[in-house]
Each structure stands twice: as structure tokens, then as C-alpha cells.
Amino acid sequence: MSIVKGVLSTDHVHMFLSTPPHLSLSNVMQRIKGRSSRKIQMEYPELGKRYWGRRF
Numbered sequence: 001m002s003i004v005k006g007v008l009s010t011d012h013v014h015m016f017l018s019t020p021p022h023l024s025l026s027n028v029m030q031r032i033k034g035r036s037s038r039k040i041q042m043e044y045p046e047l048g049k050r051y052w053g054r055r056f
Contacts, residue, residue, distance in 0.1 A: 001028065 001023070005016040019028050041048055 001017060001018045004017050004018050009016045017028065
């Protein structure tokens, strides 16, 4: 999977991705959301209790 083109805004991101045909869109989005969530939680641990009810 690779990002072909992207635009970053203050509150959202638009990406045009190139993915292998065997990957479904739902699996691609699951990976993207999971990885970005994990990175945010590691970088800002104080958000864990506020939004997820736990700390990392």
C-alpha cells in the first residue's frame, strides 16, 4: 500500500491510496485507523483516560 497523493487540513486528511487488489477497503481502513490511533495514544497518553477510559 502506498500514498499516491494527500492533502492535510487542520481537522482531517484526504488520501489517494494505491493498494493491492486482494485487500478490501474495509481492511485497509481498519489498518490505517488502528495504527493512527495507537500512535496518538502513545504520543498523548493523557487522552487515554479521557476518551478510552484507560491509560497506556
